[in-house]
Amino acid sequence: MTDNGTQLSCQQLVELVTDYLEGELDPAREGALDAHLELCDGCEAYVEQMRQTVIALRSLGDGEEISAQTRQAVLDAFVKARPAG
């Protein structure tokens, strides 16, 4: 893909991918990006990799727990500071 006038080059496209995935591109740019993706396997693979990266990052966020001791200390502090009723 070349960079002539309104068309996006691949090098320009990769800088717009987060805005694109976040739905923050203006309609004209989003249209240009979609048009580019139709024709460019490299950029299609790139955008897909960014999508996969975000999905993988989400699963990375699971499973880090505070200790039972810390949890209990916090709950006790709540009950002490705010007796119910």
Next chain:
Amino acid sequence: MPQPADEAALLAALRSGDRDAFEKLVDDLSPGLLRVAMQHTPSRAVAEEVVQDTWIAVINGIDRFEGRSSLRTWIYRILLNIARTRGKRERRTLPFSYFRRRAEEGGDEAAVEPERFQGRGGEQPGGWARPPIEWAAPEDRLATAEARQVMLEAIAALPPRQREVITMRDLQGLTAEEARNALDVSETNQRVLLHRARSKVREALERYYDEEALV
């Protein structure tokens, strides 16, 4: 900011001393808080203390919370304040400089190394010289312990602001607005930081795939 009805109900429950509501909030948010705290502190033990101090501050401050941001944003802000103060105390801080800040925000970094694109003399200037190759079975291969390690290392190597944004947005699922309010950065800046961070993690995963392909 208008509060959603369930947030107003949660606040009322917390203020009236509803232990179950507080317990649920602690269980929902603590993993994310711990992760952010660990990025600012030298050890897990200190990070736990930071989370504990955060919840104590929440308990003591809940009556003063005005609802101008979401409850979650407010709690993250408290955590960041405590974590940064603790982190500073426990390790030597580097002097602030404009250039360091710029580098952290990544305003002039490229998402992909320029060498991977064709130069001006190329057939298609700005087009791929070395295009990315579709990842095979990403659902399986990105879930392996090895791939997780690759991502964790890539995140650990990020400048602090980028690391905070990607942790909040992608690992913990905060909205763009919650993250930018918690970190006190502009909407544009939040997206730039997220873009740089995600680009680097993608690059690390691409290297991981490439190395595996050689085996």
